[in-house]
Amino acid sequence: MSDTQTPEKADASASDATAGKHKNPVSYGALAVGFFMILVFAGIVGLVAASFFDAVPEITWPSFLVESDTAVRKLGLMVFVVLLFVGVMALLLFMVDSRKRVPNWTVAIAFVGPALAALLLGLIWPGISTLIQSFYGRSPWYDPERSEFVGMANFSTLFTTPEFQVVLRNTLIWVILVPLVAVGLGLLYAVLIDRTRGEAISKGLIFLPMAISLVGASIIWRFVYEYRAPARPQIGLLNQLLVWLGLEPYQFILNVPWNTTFLIVVMVWIQTGFAMTIISAAIKAIPDDIVEAARLDGVSGLRMFRYVTIPSIRPALLVVWVTITMTTLKVFDIVRTMTGGNFQTSVVANEFYTQSFRQFDFGLGAALAVLLFVIVIPVVVYQVRQLRISEEIR
Amino acid sequence: MTTSNPGIPVEPSVEQKRPSGPRKLTKAEIRASEAKTRLTSPWATGIAIIMAILWTIPTFGLLITSIRPQASIQQSGWWTWFTNPEFTLQNYETVLTGSSTAFGTYFVNTLVITIPAVVIPITIALLAAYAFAWIEFRGRDLLFVAVFALQIVPLQVTLIPLLSIYVDVGLAGSFWTVWLSHSIFALPLAIFMFHNFMKDIPRSLVEAARVDGAGHVRIFFRVLLPLLVPAVAAFTVFQFLWVWNDLLVALTFAGGTPNVAPLTVRLAELSGSRGQDWHLLSAGAFVALIVPVLIFLFGQRYFVRGLLAGGVKG
Structure with missing residues (x-):
């Protein structure tokens, strides 16, 4: 199985460090995708941490994104979301699909990254949090003022x-x-x-x-x-x-x-x-x-x-x-x-x-x-x- | 477990057509004769018919009720409709447009929730499944097993922490909470299903495209995606029914507001607050179930295929 996008590249195990020395220049778009996904992961970890310390800054979303009081607004938002989503994914792929040399990890991360980020945010972290909460009392376990550890009492x-x-x-x-x-x-x-x-x-x-x-x-x-x-x-x-x-x-x-x-x-x-x-x-x-x-x-x-x-x-x-x-x-x-x-x-x-x-x-x-x-x-x-x-x- | 045709037509081969001696029966013919013997058993037929009737009557009764006038519903059982047929669409009108029920609004909400909640996970899962099947990277198998294992995490475990994150970032009570949640919850199963289908695609096909100089993206779109249409259809039907019919996720994240809450939430609420208003409940139930039933009837083939491929969600 080839390691990169370009067939002429023979050394399949080349690390990213050697990438720069290669004759064929690295695709900057693909690298950007890789770093973007890393940022996304960092963002999610940061978000979870901030949520944990109750330090998430107040975000004011544009009203058309979060308010949906009429059918037209709802349907408009729906179309917008589908297009936005498909667009972002297409952009990620487009940037990865370069004639230039693309480090394998950026391709992998562009394909798997969104799924992993979603799972981290929506399943793994909540699962861990709930597990911890089950050993605490009525209040959220990360609330330092009210939470109390109760062990197996629940x-x-x-x-x-x-x-x-x-x-x-x-x-x-x-x-x-x-x-x-x-x-x-x-x-x-x-x-x-x-x-x-x-x-x-x-x-x-x-x-x-x-x-x-x-x-x-x-x-x-x-x-x-x-x-x-x-x-x-x-x-x-x-x-x-x-x-x-x-x-x-x-x-x-x-x-x-x-x-x-x-x-x-x-x-x-x-x-x-x-x-x-x-x-x-x-x-x-x-x-x-x-x-x-x-x-x-x-x-x-x-x-x-x-x-x-x-x-x-x-x-x-x-x-x-x-x-x-x-x-x-x-x-x-x-x-x-x-x-x-x-x-x-x-x-x-x-x-x-x-x-x-x-x-x-x-x-x-x-x-x-x-x-x-x-x-x-x-x-x-x-x-x-x-x-x-x-x-x-x- | 694979789908297979009941009577795989066995081509009559040359030697079977030889006139000498009694012709050997083809498998299809044997099965057909077997079917004949089955049909003649009145007991089997009787039991099957009774079961079919038992399974249909509850829905049928409510359907009849939904087209009877309100006063009649309260005075007599739906079975009297056969001797005293009446027809009205008043119940549907009340349920859809009445200010206290407003199912029209909730219908739109359900639609707005369902479509992105089907499109988003399918897209993400297709990409991830491709990577797990055809891109080699370190830790791939371990990662795949981990994703697969996430299937067994019950929704309940995730709800409260997720809700608190939504509240923190100011998305609580918007469609985003429901979209994101449904999308995330669908991923493990979707990735698993698509991965299985992708693995079944012959390696030579992918290798050939690679030799021709196609990158991963081109392979994904030009070679794999066309072959995956049945799998995508199967999961679409699946996820559509799941999201449309879901109560727990919607109840947790969308609450009961007419801005976001779907039909199921409204229907459950109505059943609690006006549990004796059968003219509303019957019509409301059918408003809620007409779309999934249609999708189901048209997509049954794919749905069954999805079920057989292990697509069962909890």
Whole structure:
């Protein structure tokens, strides 16, 4: 692989120090890009530091950049941003793409730099900050006057207070039930409709909820669960069914302990389509000769499913399972929209929001966020290991 | 896991056309006959149909509700619509233009949030993925693994520190907070997906262009980008649905102001404050979901491909 832009340059390992001595002059544009990106990084580090010491100078942005009170202004700003952004990136690339000699590091930094800068600012630093905050009290940890170090107190609160124990228990129920039911139903449906007439449409019907926002889905299901006093006509489908069967209408969303289950139904409704799609593709990818060989041996029906289909799609099942588990762990919209976390339905992700932005207890909020992170890690490690094993087999 | 056609048409080869003896069935034919046997099982068909109906009815019920007059919605269930059909667009009109709901304004906000939040991360990620795949520099693999690993960082971990930075630089409550946040959160997954696609492009293609004297930029635009269109389409559908449907990021950074807040925030708010006004909620929900559903229907092929390429975001 060539180290620089110019083919005639033979010494691939030339350092920047020797660059000047080379006959072919270095592209100043490319160098400028390199230094510009370094400045950007320095700027971000500086910004984080300044924010840390509460010393960011007051910046007055031009009003058209930050104010958006009319539709025209909003749309204008949107076009401006897209153009500005594409323009800046194009300029960076244009300056790197020179006929002259370009040091390799400037090319690399022009291509990777923006992404790394963004990740540093938006994921890495915030992650570290939240981790530290989880060991502090209610106030921001970098506020020297009010912050107090509390050690593991936030975490012990989470695990010992009854109200948080309910939250943890609910999260556990979600994380076990949603993948189990969604993968089960997705597998069932994928097998049932495999190679039938109108397969695309049957799939689309189950898959469509994936396109609907969790907020929208919550409203759709709240309407299904809608409760009216027994004397009045029911407008929610489920309660009408109960009435038709001669039963009393039931407060699906309010009545502990089953209400959590009814929220879980919404998530299953959404995730089954995802499970079905991946599983269906995996079923179709089973090599024909395996199926054929099994048929010749007289295997069919359930035994085919048990001894041929399931083992063949094991990796897909695993991926689906892990993915749904991780999505479920962070579920927030459904709980917030349907119950607001009341009636003992809260989960960790919702409680994080409540503690951080309603109670303004940053320490507890951070601890909940860190908890989410910590629970995810073993799941991911397991998945990566399993995938590596299955790749080795392949 | 790869996408593959269900019945890969096997070309009938010469020896199979020989008239001697019973013709060996092609794989496609075997599968077809298998499909026939499947279809005849009434149980399987029945269960599949029941599931399809169960999955459709909730949305359908709300759709019917959204076109019924307000008074009827409160007095009877939507299923009575079949015996007593009524039609009105009044609910949609109220929801879109009514001063207390103003979904029209929020619709514009959602649009203004979504488009840059799709374009920006795709551009940045394409460049980074190219570098990780085709530019050699020290520490590249380590860096790539680090970016890949960032995928598992839950959004929740980043929200408050990010918010405090936005407040410090005076951007709080503007579209910039939502654009930047969505763009950043999308990067690890986008880079990972694009990198996978780029690695699949034959090395010889890139080498050939290099021998012809093309620099990285030219290789990127002329050789790789045209081949990456499906990957970009997949991620576009993905990110579009994600941003359009997001609640958490918008709620944290945009708050509830009509200047910035998107539809999802408004809808969630409406569900809390006017939870019994089903004429508003039903119409509002459909205003919010019509665009993603259309995008989804048209981009389903790409969306599925993205899912299969491991594109799942948390």
